[in-house]
Amino acid sequence: MFSSYGEPEELRLAEAPVPSPGPGQVLLRVHAAGVNPVDWKIRAGLLKDFFPVSLPHVLGVEAAGVVVAVGEGVTARSVGDEVFGPVSGAYAEYALAGADRLGAKPADLDWGAASGLHSSAETAYRTLELLKVTAGDTLLVHGAAGSVGGLVVQFAVAAGARVVATASEANHDYLRELGAVPVSYGEGVFDRIREAAPDGVDAALDAVGGAVAGSVELLGGPERVVSIVDPVEAESAGARFTGGGDADYTAQALERALALHAAGTLRLPIRATFPLAEAAEAHRLSARGHGRGKIVLIP
Numbered sequence: 001m002f003s004s005y006g007e008p009e010e011l012r013l014a015e016a017p018v019p020s021p022g023p024g025q026v027l028l029r030v031h032a033a034g035v036n037p038v039d040w041k042i043r044a045g046l047l048k049d050f051f052p053v054s055l056p057h058v059l060g061v062e063a064a065g066v067v068v069a070v071g072e073g074v075t076a077r078s079v080g081d082e083v084f085g086p087v088s089g090a091y092a093e094y095a096l097a098g099a100d101r102l103g104a105k106p107a108d109l110d111w112g113a114a115s116g117l118h119s120s121a122e123t124a125y126r127t128l129e130l131l132k133v134t135a136g137d138t139l140l141v142h143g144a145a146g147s148v149g150g151l152v153v154q155f156a157v158a159a160g161a162r163v164v165a166t167a168s169e170a171n172h173d174y175l176r177e178l179g180a181v182p183v184s185y186g187e188g189v190f191d192r193i194r195e196a197a198p199d200g201v202d203a204a205l206d207a208v209g210g211a212v213a214g215s216v217e218l219l220g221g222p223e224r225v226v227s228i229v230d231p232v233e234a235e236s237a238g239a240r241f242t243g244g245g246d247a248d249y250t251a252q253a254l255e256r257a258l259a260l261h262a263a264g265t266l267r268l269p270i271r272a273t274f275p276l277a278e279a280a281e282a283h284r285l286s287a288r289g290h291g292r293g294k295i296v297l298i299p
Ligand SMILES: NC(=O)c1ccc[n+]([C@@H]2O[C@H](COP(=O)([O-])OP(=O)(O)OC[C@H]3O[C@@H](n4cnc5c(N)ncnc54)[C@H](OP(=O)(O)O)[C@@H]3O)[C@@H](O)[C@H]2O)c1
Pocket: 036, 037, 038, 119, 120, 123, 142, 143, 144, 145, 146, 147, 148, 149, 166, 167, 168, 169, 170, 171, 185, 186, 207, 208, 227, 228, 229, 242, 243, 244, 245, 286, 289, 290, 291, 292, 293, 294
């Protein structure tokens, strides 16, 4: 938890009473918690005007674990179920979750990957819905090696779209394995994208920041350009920003991700795993903004 906004060192281990599940909730024994960029942004105070939290605050929006208690009216989940999905205060040994929004963890999906699947899959699914990506479209993804970007590529390819995707060269083979045409970012990136997609691009996602205006110019308009990073940049280019999860999208996204897992093709690499006591180190790594896949905490 942290008691003041600030540097990663503000994160500290503390004892707290085990919470009791309210109506519709379950209590999880957390086996792994997914770390997301939003966590360090909240801790640093960057989101306090839009997303205020009461302090001290236990971070973490997703986890995988075992149900150890159920609240009133819960029928969807039982004690002993292995589950994953949206959780509040996931950086903890025990955390509460809405029973209806959790997915059943497949026995062959490890705890770390399961803990990090929900947030990125929900965001990927949501953005593809907003961009109306269908078979035959060419989709541009800025930041495709990241946790969200990687799932956007996989969902789009599975839907029959062609994907051009930006990442550093270290991640190009990974993007090819996902079915995308990789392009290096940096100076001249839009020239390289035009070469990689000579017939044009139909829709674009900025999952990094700074790529909205160039994407609007490339597409010839903002209608099918979405940012998940910067609302101000999106607004000034006339494009759309999406920032919030949605229960309907969660169910669809988990279904889609689990279908890829069942087919043996889901890729959600683990960038690094840290014990809960080293959450500060996990935040430093996340804030660097490079590398592929999820960062995971083990309580
Ligand atoms: N609005 C929402 O609903 C929502 C939801 C989830 C996440 N987000 C935001 O979306 C962003 C991505 O999240 P994430 O979890 O996917 O992050 P992540 O896993 O940390 O991935 C970041 C990725 O960005 C790539 N990258 C860095 N600079 C780049 C550049 N200039 N051009 C292209 N790629 C670049 C890195 O690849 P290399 O290693 O190849 O550099 C890395 O793979 C974060 O800002 C996060 O806060 C928003």
